Amino acid sequence: MGTRIGYAAGAFDLFHVGHLNILRHAREHCDVLIAGVVSDEMLRTVKGIEPVVPTAERAEIVRHISYVDDVYIETRPMKMDAWRDLHFTHFFKGDDWRGTEKGIALEREFADVGVEVVYFPYTVHTSSSILRRTLEVLTQNTVAVAR
Numbered sequence: 001m002g003t004r005i006g007y008a009a010g011a012f013d014l015f016h017v018g019h020l021n022i023l024r025h026a027r028e029h030c031d032v033l034i035a036g037v038v039s040d041e042m043l044r045t046v047k048g049i050e051p052v053v054p055t056a057e058r059a060e061i062v063r064h065i066s067y068v069d070d071v072y073i074e075t076r077p078m079k080m081d082a083w084r085d086l087h088f089t090h091f092f093k094g095d096d097w098r099g100t101e102k103g104i105a106l107e108r109e110f111a112d113v114g115v116e117v118v119y120f121p122y123t124v125h126t127s128s129s130i131l132r133r134t135l136e137v138l139t140q141n142t143v144a145v146a147r
Helices: 017-028 040-047 055-063 079-086 101-111 128-146
Strands: 005-010 032-038 070-074 090-094 116-120
Touching: 005 017, 005 079, 017 032, 017 090, 017 116, 032 040, 032 055, 055 070, 070 079, 079 101, 090 101, 101 116
Parallel strands: 005 032, 005 090, 032 070, 090 116
Antiparallel strands: none
C-alpha cells in the first residue's frame, strides 16, 4: 500500500475541541495530513458567514497543530479542485455529513478518482455555530448594558 495522504478541510474559525478531534482522528488514519483552511471569501460566499479570525491567522493556528503536516488554503468551492492540487487519498469529514445529499455526492465524486471518504464523530457539545451564537448574545447584552 502506498502513502496515505489525508485531507481534512474546515473553516477552523473560533478553533475548538471539535476541530482538534477531527484533526486527531484524521491523523490516525493517514501517513500525511493536510488541513484545508477555507478562506474568508469562501466562507462569505458559500456559508454566508463572516469569519471572526482571518484566513492567515486560522492557517497559522492549524499549521502548528502537531497532527497537521501541511496547510492548504481553499479558495474554490469544489473539493475536487483541492484534490487536483493535492492528490490526497483520503478525505475526512464530520459524520454530520454522512447520508446527506452533499455527503453522498462527495462520496460519488471522490470514488471516481479513488479517494476514500472517512467520517468521524461530530462533536455535538461544541461547534463554531454555538460559539458564534454565544458571542452574539454576549455582544448584545454588553451593548444593552452600556446604553
